[in-house]
Amino acid sequence: MQNTTSDTVQKPAVCPLDCGDTCSLNVDINNGRVEKVRGSHANPFTRGKICAKVATGLVEQVHGKHRLTHPLQRVGPKGQGAQFEKISWQQALDKVYTAFQKSIAEHGPQSIVPLCYGGPMGLLSSNSMNKRFLHKLGARKVDTKPLCAGVSGAAYESLFGDVGGIAHNEIRQSKLIVVWGNNITACNLHLTKIIRDAQKQGTKLVVVDPKRIRIAQHADLHLAIMPGTDVVLGYAVAAELNRLGALDDDFIEQHVAGSEAYLAEANKYSIQMAAEICGVEPAAIRQFVSYWSESKPASLTIGVGPERNRNGGSGIRTALALPVLTGNIGPEGAGVCNTDGFSPLDDEALSRGDLYKGPNDVISILDIPDLILEGSKPSQGAPISSVLVSMHNPVASHPRQANMQKALAREDLFVVGCDITMTDSMQYADIILPAASHLEYSDITPAYGHAFLQRSIPAIDSVGEALPTTEIFRRLAERFGFTEAEFKDTDEQLIEQAIDLKHPAMKGRDMSAVSTDAALDCSVDGYGNITPTLLRGQNPTTPSGKIELFDEALQHECEQGLPQWQPMISQHYFTLVSPSSEYRTNSTFGGVDGHDVDVVLEMNPQDAGARQLIDGQTVRVFNQVAEVSLPLKISDAVKRATVYTPKGAWLKGNKYTINALIPGHKADIAGGACYNDARVSVEAG
Numbered sequence: 001m002q003n004t005t006s007d008t009v010q011k012p013a014v015c016p017l018d019c020g021d022t023c024s025l026n027v028d029i030n031n032g033r034v035e036k037v038r039g040s041h042a043n044p045f046t047r048g049k050i051c052a053k054v055a056t057g058l059v060e061q062v063h064g065k066h067r068l069t070h071p072l073q074r075v076g077p078k079g080q081g082a083q084f085e086k087i088s089w090q091q092a093l094d095k096v097y098t099a100f101q102k103s104i105a106e107h108g109p110q111s112i113v114p115l116c117y118g119g120p121m122g123l124l125s126s127n128s129m130n131k132r133f134l135h136k137l138g139a140r141k142v143d144t145k146p147l148c149a150g151v152s153g154a155a156y157e158s159l160f161g162d163v164g165g166i167a168h169n170e171i172r173q174s175k176l177i178v179v180w181g182n183n184i185t186a187c188n189l190h191l192t193k194i195i196r197d198a199q200k201q202g203t204k205l206v207v208v209d210p211k212r213i214r215i216a217q218h219a220d221l222h223l224a225i226m227p228g229t230d231v232v233l234g235y236a237v238a239a240e241l242n243r244l245g246a247l248d249d250d251f252i253e254q255h256v257a258g259s260e261a262y263l264a265e266a267n268k269y270s271i272q273m274a275a276e277i278c279g280v281e282p283a284a285i286r287q288f289v290s291y292w293s294e295s296k297p298a299s300l301t302i303g304v305g306p307e308r309n310r311n312g313g314s315g316i317r318t319a320l321a322l323p324v325l326t327g328n329i330g331p332e333g334a335g336v337c338n339t340d341g342f343s344p345l346d347d348e349a350l351s352r353g354d355l356y357k358g359p360n361d362v363i364s365i366l367d368i369p370d371l372i373l374e375g376s377k378p379s380q381g382a383p384i385s386s387v388l389v390s391m392h393n394p395v396a397s398h399p400r401q402a403n404m405q406k407a408l409a410r411e412d413l414f415v416v417g418c419d420i421t422m423t424d425s426m427q428y429a430d431i432i433l434p435a436a437s438h439l440e441y442s443d444i445t446p447a448y449g450h451a452f453l454q455r456s457i458p459a460i461d462s463v464g465e466a467l468p469t470t471e472i473f474r475r476l477a478e479r480f481g482f483t484e485a486e487f488k489d490t491d492e493q494l495i496e497q498a499i500d501l502k503h504p505a506m507k508g509r510d511m512s513a514v515s516t517d518a519a520l521d522c523s524v525d526g527y528g529n530i531t532p533t534l535l536r537g538q539n540p541t542t543p544s545g546k547i548e549l550f551d552e553a554l555q556h557e558c559e560q561g562l563p564q565w566q567p568m569i570s571q572h573y574f575t576l577v578s579p580s581s582e583y584r585t586n587s588t589f590g591g592v593d594g595h596d597v598d599v600v601l602e603m604n605p606q607d608a609g610a611r612q613l614i615d616g617q618t619v620r621v622f623n624q625v626a627e628v629s630l631p632l633k634i635s636d637a638v639k640r641a642t643v644y645t646p647k648g649a650w651l652k653g654n655k656y657t658i659n660a661l662i663p664g665h666k667a668d669i670a671g672g673a674c675y676n677d678a679r680v681s682v683e684a685g
């Protein structure tokens, strides 16, 4: 702890929001209140710099007008403008107990459904006592991955199994860096400096993204492909490399299975054909081919943008295939950024899946609204009569927003909410349990944008009567009469249980290495040796033990043994893309003043001119499902036939946000949400 003024102290913290960077923070505290938030140097990857959304939004999130500080009971209708009255913690716990017991008595514990996601990504807040409680209760099992990153994870696993890739720091060594569908300025900010440093040493940068995002302005080549056409680009580049004799035959022979079938499929896509489908110049694709053939080592960082359409899994698989076919896996500076394998964490010890004794059925989080609306005879499992919405704002973040609103509004559905702020979703709750912010509890937080693990302790006391989620679920467990020792574990004990001391990253280290003073670099062990990863001490964990370009399991499951291209045909001219915002992290900060200034519709000047639309005017954005009004921003960064508005806006008195326009169909693999596969028309408002 460090003194700044006589009354202000500075304390360390960690940002656990759903963002790749997981920055280390310093917060100024005065009289128990957070005054200022800035970056700290405890994490060498984030080096004291943080994004504007946290610097300007976190104080209001913790102390502002939407902060939940007492348990609440709704008095009046559900939905926007709902009224609540304060109740005691004991009353709140009793009411949850009574409602859940009623659900169990009528339909069994499977009628209770968690609608939870990753507001904060710290392991204790997201994956410990809450999961233990739900497992012991026997509540419905829900697969949350279709909401985000499930398609990417399945695509990655299809090629490599569950072996991680390279740490982001390593791309400094690359001669070619490809940023594919990854708006790093908004969601992996600190990667920008590493890339810019590498460029100064002569590294080529290629950005594949429909929009000229900020990092694309500095790229040697920007391929502004139409959303959902990644698979065509990936196949065409592979085929051309093959025609030029530029594939790494020795590497393929030694490490790859299914290349012949893959390349036969790729041969169906010529450069010219890809140029027409993707909407880019043939010369640009040829340049991309040249970079792959001339530059070794090459690395790839791929975001979740490409997964969010009907061709999502296929697009990501063909992108991942390019470093494979060119032998760019294994050597330093070569590979796919993926730090999953580095974290020495034991999720099972924390979440205790063994406490669950119910059926093995799992429902997709995307299907919950339909199942709620199907009432007493749902198409899957028991009727849903109670929902726990925790650390998630489904109204702001799911596709088919109108459906979600209708489902949560079902009169006889009991909704208990657990959150830090009064979100659009909390306004559907019968009972609200106020949760502490991440500045108010201890946690341990891995990252998906670097390989550092960080531990945090409370910087301030809990605001009002809010409680850490671990404590909320400890108290719920006690109220439900769960007497097992695992419901008595303290947060410090949970942190000890979370670390797998046998993990290779912990070799030469003990728990003292997981401290609040410095981030732990898990890409090396305690002796400075590189933690084993793909083709660096670990072989792919696929059925063949090789990198697989043909996937037997996917062929059997959905005829996707090879990536497939499905064209998109619609009566609506525009593809609506809703990427990450520089003002919100998903929907976090959506209620903070000034954090919605980017909620506009961006359109290419030629498309705007053809419709006689002018900058700043209100336009109607609509399809067969819904209609929203947005101010128009004309921008040549946006490709023709696409329109952009960043995700995570709150309703703020409007009937819908753009999530109402997002369709319900699912990606080609893993049942992923298709946020970037919406078709809309735009007219003057």
Ligand code: SF4
Pocket (backbone or CB within 6 Å): 015, 016, 017, 019, 020, 021, 022, 023, 050, 051, 052, 053, 054, 189, 585
């Ligand atoms: S949202 Fe991301 S960039 Fe911003 S402070 Fe948190 S981790 Fe860092």
